[in-house]
Structures are given as structure tokens and as C-alpha cells.
Amino acid sequence: MADKKVRVRFAPSPTGGLHLGGVRTVLYNYLFAKQLGGDFIVRIEDTDQTRFVEGAEAYIFKCLEWCGLLPDESPVHGGQYGPYRQSERKVLYKKYAEELVANGYAYYAFDTPEELGKMRNDLKTDENPSPQYDGNVRMKMRNSLTIAAAETDRLLKEGTLHVVRIKMPDHETISFTDMIHQEVSFDSSVVDDKVLLKADGMPTYHLAVVVDDYLMKITHAFRGEEWLSSAPVHILLWKYLFGLENMPQWAHLPLIMGPSGKLSKRDGAKYGFPVFAMNWNDKSKNELTEGFKERGFLPEAFINLLAVLGWNDGTEQEIFSLDELIEKFSIDRVHKAGAKFDFEKAKWFNQEWIKKLGVENYGLRVKEYFISRGIEITDDAYFNKVLELVKDRCILLTDFYEQAGYFFVAASQWDTEAVKPKWTDGKTAFFNEFCGQLNALADWDTSSIETIFKELAATHAIKPGELQLPMRIMLVGGKFGPAVFEIASLIGKEETVARIKKALTIFNA
RNA sequence: GCCGCGUUGGUCAAGGGGUUAAGACGCCUCCCUUUCACGGAGGAAUCACGGGUUCGAAUCCCGUACGUGGUACCA
Incomplete structure (x- = not known):
């Protein structure tokens, strides 16, 4: 493993805008890979056809481009390990699911959604408000473990809708070493028999992530901490399918919090700050969510503030360029605890970058903004001179309008x-x-x-x-x-x- | 409920047995400037709680509390 080329991946599902936390995950992936001369891959996790959102994938790539975090491989950048959209890899997963069933690590389950709902409802108590499909109930359900082999074959041949579930072992301690959290362990009996292959033939995240990380030769896997609880499933799958020795090293990144709990789009709307990298227009809901770019942030500042939200280099330095981050980033110094996002400090980073960068870096964006507000710019030299003169007074790029407008009108x-x-x-x-x-x-x-x-x-x-x-x-x-x-x-x-x-x-x- | 993860000022955080517990954002005062900023100098404000271990604990151990994530044929 040590001598292999570093390959990391960002695996978003194209269901909406690209969140702060998502961009930070991209950043850490990117920094880690670039520091080690590795590859940064973007894989689209679009296995849930009911959540497909038109334009979301293209939007994600636009955001990455704005941030300057370009993938080496992706559905749009190409690469040797494609296709890079899971929906286009559908046929691959079935084989692995069947291999698991054949080896007794998984089974076919024919329970309908109604039956599942009934089970959850019947078993629900105050002590156990959300019953799981696990070792305690699997033998009471309709699956290849409870019905005769011949009957299972018949159902399969008839094309009865079914899923493949992992058979979680009884009381087995599953542990691994996370790059951020160190030793983490779970008791296998508290995790449920997760669905691996859905009735529509698509894999769930659990199967897809393991199969694709293997096939794409991923060496280090960074993801949000919300995935930590399902890590035992992934580890088992690695053990059953490809061998633990080939498993990437995991790093579960701390969450970025809002004023009350996990940072959400709602927080942005409520407190008046952007949460997405760029404007996201949800056509189905006819709802526009503001982005950092449109709010007047410089990509350099955006990257910088995200980098130090949960990481620092141990010195007093706070302003880092992307190149410096590539040089100095280290996963060991990533915090374990989630960090509350502070928009005031975010603005400070932007102000610093406005002062630090020459007007030539952002003059064009400011100019477009002026034009959109009805101010003609005929003399670029004059325009730049004005911006240079007022830039110390601007926190966001949009502030230039107020700070420099009177030079033109x-x-x-x-x-x-x-x-x-x-x-x-x-x-x-x-x-x-x-x-x-x-x-x-x-x-x-x-x-x-x-x-x-x-x-x-x-x-x-x-x-x-x-x-x-x-x-x-x-x-x-x-x-x-x-x-x-x-x-x-x-x-x-x-x-x-x-x-x-x-x-x-x-x-x- | 159960399981996982976490907990240093309001926020981001350094520090990992002996420190006056850094620094930054924000806030306040002053200087600079007869504007607003920038810059500079100060100030208020912190180790969640309880037990251990130790000569000594923010640092190690155990509890508790709180927060947070998961508990879907979503990722």
C-alpha cells in the first residue's frame, strides 16, 4: 500500500447545491493528494434515481472550477478508471452482490416496503423507537435465510422484486484506525443488515463506495463524519470482497456546524450568509440559494477560510494560498471536533485577500458587477486605479460599488x-x-x-x-x-x- | 432508546503533567487620520462538571452532563 500512488476521491451525489462542508472535503482531498503527488478523482454517486436533479452535476464542476480545485479524473475530465458516474457502472455491482450471497455474507430479501413498515411499527417500543432489520428480526422476515432454497430460486426466476442485504455477524468487534479519530470500534450486532443492492438493481452507497474505491484504486478515503456510523459495513465489505489489506485509509472529517446544529441551507437563509459555493437555482422549487461567489467572495479567501476551519499548521499563520496549503497541510492536525461556521471571520478572510491580491486578480469581476448595476466603464486604467485606491475599504467584492461608485457617477x-x-x-x-x-x-x-x-x-x-x-x-x-x-x-x-x-x-x- | 464521535473565551483555535493558558475574528478604549477605512497600542472574556492518579492535571484514567452524527431499497 505504501508504495502505491496516492489516489483520493470526492464522491458527491448530484442532488443540489454544493455545500461548504462539501467544498472543504474536496479541499482536504485535493491538498492531501497534491502534496503527495497523487490523483484527485471526482466520482458522481447518482445511484438514487429518485433524487436526480437536473443540472446539479454540471454545477458541481463549475464550483470546483471556481475554487481552482480541478480533478485529475472525473466524468468530464476523463481517466482510465471510468465510467465515473455510478449510474453508468450499474452492471458492475450485481456481480459483487452475488458473490457475497454465494459466500454467505449476504442474502436476498423479498420484503415489500409495506412489510418493512409493518415490522418497524410492530416492533416499535419506547425502549426501541427505531427497530432495525438486524440479527434479531432477520429470521422473522421474508428472505433467502428463512425460505427454502427452491422457493428462493423460484422467486428470483419469476423476477420478484428483491434486495440484497448484508448479513451482519453476531457480536463481532469491528475496529479500524481512522486518520483523524485513531482507533474506532463497533459491535457488529448493533448495526443493521444494510441493503446493498436495491430492488431496481442499483447499488446503495454502501456497496458502491467499496466496489468503486477498489476498482478505482483509491488509497485514502476522506468523507464527512456522518459516515462514521456506517464504517463497519464498509469494513466488512472490504474484508469479504477485496481484503482488508487493500482497503483505503479512512479519514472522517469533522462536521461544519451552523448556529444551531449541523450547518444547513436553512441557516444561511435565516442568518443571512451563503452556504453554497455558488448560486444554486432549484428549478423544481423555484428557489435560489446564494453562493459565496455571488456574495462577493474571492476563491482564494473561500479556500483559505475553509482550510482553517478544522485545521491549522500549528503556527500563528492564518492566511494561506492554495500552494502554501498544499505544502503545509497535514491530516494529523485536523481537529476531531466539529467547528461552528462564523460568517464574520469568513468576511475577514475575504478582506485580507482583497488587500493582498492586486486589482488585476478581481477587477474583471468588479467591473461586471458595476456594469450590471448600470455603470459604464470606458477606461480600464482609470477603473483599476480607482479600485486600487479604495480596496482597503472593501470586505466583499460587492462593496466596491458603494466605495467607488462616485468615481463614475x-x-x-x-x-x-x-x-x-x-x-x-x-x-x-x-x-x-x-x-x-x-x-x-x-x-x-x-x-x-x-x-x-x-x-x-x-x-x-x-x-x-x-x-x-x-x-x-x-x-x-x-x-x-x-x-x-x-x-x-x-x-x-x-x-x-x-x-x-x-x-x-x-x-x- | 441504542450505537458512534466529540467538549480550551461568543466564534476559530495553540498548548497534550509544572505556562502570567498563545494567536485570530468579533466587541470595547486609545493613537494615527479634521471622512470612512487601513495600520498601531491596550482591554474585557476560556480549560463542561464530578471523582480519581500525581508533589503537581487544561493536559492521564473513570464516570456524569451537554452537544453532535447515525439508526432508510438517501447519500
Whole structure:
């Protein structure tokens, strides 16, 4: 095992949006594989035909692309171990299910859903609210263990609907070493006889994951902790089918929690933060769920915040690029406990990445956003200069609209409350004269504008500070933004003078 | 109910027998800046509880509580 090439897989089922936790599972898979020069495979687990959702698979790949976590093998990227959609591998599983039955590790069960429901209902007590199809009841049900062989053959030949169930052994301790949790063990008699092959011929997750991990030569299997309870089934299947020595090493990742319990789409809606990587439009429900991308997150920030939600490198470093993560990630330092997702901290990561990355990395996205809000961008050099000037003030990419909009469109509302109480005729006189001097100014640059502003203030015997705030309101509309003279210098002489004049009429109204 | 997993400030977390129990987010105060930020300096706030073991426990052991996942012909 040690000398084999590392191969990991992410195995989503295409039933909806791609959740935070899903992306983190992808990330850890990816980091682990890339660090060891291995392969990252995406396999689509679409064995439940009733839950198929149009467009979900394509959406998952779009999200991975946005995150920059590209698979080496997948239904769209190809590879030698395909097909990579379980629905297209249907014929494979039956053989293994039959092998298990032949060896006495599994059996055919003919119980109808109604019979199953009746069993659960009849056996239900306060002590045992959810009875299982297990060693205690299997001999009372309709299966190849309880009916004669000839009868079973007949039912099979007649095409009677049936499933294949694993026969869980009695009181056997099943244990394994998880890469995160270390030794974990279970008593086989507390787990039920899970269905392996459904009546429609499709495998359940339990059979499919084992067969495909084997066939695809997976060496390390990362999955959410919600799978830990069914690990004994998978381990038994490995033992029965392919040998424990070939089983991948398991790592059960801690869950990402919401404000109350496991993080859900609902939490996002309730508390106002995204839960999916990208916008997900559920056409059947006509429901749009917001994504981190559309909320204004940079993929670098998204990856970064997910990486450190449950992992850290033991130093004080918090900002990591994908390359650094590949270098520094270690599964040993992944936390055992679930982590509550904190949107405030998530925003901080994005803010750090906005500051860290040059505008050239995200200018295009901001530009598209501006255009969608009706602002024409004709001069890219100017646009980039503006973004560079305001980027320290932005937490999300969408903040650029508010922080830089006035560089393109003059304000139509002014924070007059900030100036009116202290407004005087002397100030009006100052600004009128200032406009004249600006018109005559030969070198339109920040320091020249500032110089004449301060000199003129002195001749009017007004402190420059008394005039700077009004000037800001005139140019910006509100009490925010970079240095006023920088703004004036960028928007140009005509625009500056026009905005001052316009505002003067408002202030004096 | 049963089974599994977990538990260091509000949140993310370092630390794994002797520490003033790091750091970050958020919050508060101050400095910088006559805007808002950025940056800088401070502050409040933590080892779930109970028993052991030990000279000494946040760290090891056992209970309890709480949280969380599973208990489907869903993944």
C-alpha cells in the first residue's frame, strides 16, 4: 500500500447545491493528494434515481472550477478508471452482490416496503423507537435465510422484486484506525443488515463506495463524519470482497456546524450568509440559494477560510494560498471536533485577500458587477486605479460599488447633516473662489490641488479641516472614501468643479 | 432508546503533567487620520462538571452532563 500512488476521491451525489462542508472535503482531498503527488478523482454517486436533479452535476464542476480545485479524473475530465458516474457502472455491482450471497455474507430479501413498515411499527417500543432489520428480526422476515432454497430460486426466476442485504455477524468487534479519530470500534450486532443492492438493481452507497474505491484504486478515503456510523459495513465489505489489506485509509472529517446544529441551507437563509459555493437555482422549487461567489467572495479567501476551519499548521499563520496549503497541510492536525461556521471571520478572510491580491486578480469581476448595476466603464486604467485606491475599504467584492461608485457617477444625495450645521457664507465664498483657482490650475495633481486649497483657506482665515469635510461631501456625497484631494485628482478638473458648484446650490438651499 | 464521535473565551483555535493558558475574528478604549477605512497600542472574556492518579492535571484514567452524527431499497 505504501508504495502505491496516492489516489483520493470526492464522491458527491448530484442532488443540489454544493455545500461548504462539501467544498472543504474536496479541499482536504485535493491538498492531501497534491502534496503527495497523487490523483484527485471526482466520482458522481447518482445511484438514487429518485433524487436526480437536473443540472446539479454540471454545477458541481463549475464550483470546483471556481475554487481552482480541478480533478485529475472525473466524468468530464476523463481517466482510465471510468465510467465515473455510478449510474453508468450499474452492471458492475450485481456481480459483487452475488458473490457475497454465494459466500454467505449476504442474502436476498423479498420484503415489500409495506412489510418493512409493518415490522418497524410492530416492533416499535419506547425502549426501541427505531427497530432495525438486524440479527434479531432477520429470521422473522421474508428472505433467502428463512425460505427454502427452491422457493428462493423460484422467486428470483419469476423476477420478484428483491434486495440484497448484508448479513451482519453476531457480536463481532469491528475496529479500524481512522486518520483523524485513531482507533474506532463497533459491535457488529448493533448495526443493521444494510441493503446493498436495491430492488431496481442499483447499488446503495454502501456497496458502491467499496466496489468503486477498489476498482478505482483509491488509497485514502476522506468523507464527512456522518459516515462514521456506517464504517463497519464498509469494513466488512472490504474484508469479504477485496481484503482488508487493500482497503483505503479512512479519514472522517469533522462536521461544519451552523448556529444551531449541523450547518444547513436553512441557516444561511435565516442568518443571512451563503452556504453554497455558488448560486444554486432549484428549478423544481423555484428557489435560489446564494453562493459565496455571488456574495462577493474571492476563491482564494473561500479556500483559505475553509482550510482553517478544522485545521491549522500549528503556527500563528492564518492566511494561506492554495500552494502554501498544499505544502503545509497535514491530516494529523485536523481537529476531531466539529467547528461552528462564523460568517464574520469568513468576511475577514475575504478582506485580507482583497488587500493582498492586486486589482488585476478581481477587477474583471468588479467591473461586471458595476456594469450590471448600470455603470459604464470606458477606461480600464482609470477603473483599476480607482479600485486600487479604495480596496482597503472593501470586505466583499460587492462593496466596491458603494466605495467607488462616485468615481463614475456623481452623487445624487448628500449627507447635508454633516455640513449644514456649520455652514457659513464664508465657506460659500471660499468654495466659489476655489473653483476659479481650480479652473486656472495648470498641473492637475493631488499635491497642487491640496496646496491651493490650503493657501486659499489661509487667506480666508478658515482652518483647512473645516473645509475638507464639506469638500468630501461635495465630491463623494458621504463621509467616507480616500483622501479628498486624491479623489479630486482622479475625477478630473471639470468634474470636481461641477460637483462643488452643484453641491453649493444644495448646501445654500 | 441504542450505537458512534466529540467538549480550551461568543466564534476559530495553540498548548497534550509544572505556562502570567498563545494567536485570530468579533466587541470595547486609545493613537494615527479634521471622512470612512487601513495600520498601531491596550482591554474585557476560556480549560463542561464530578471523582480519581500525581508533589503537581487544561493536559492521564473513570464516570456524569451537554452537544453532535447515525439508526432508510438517501447519500
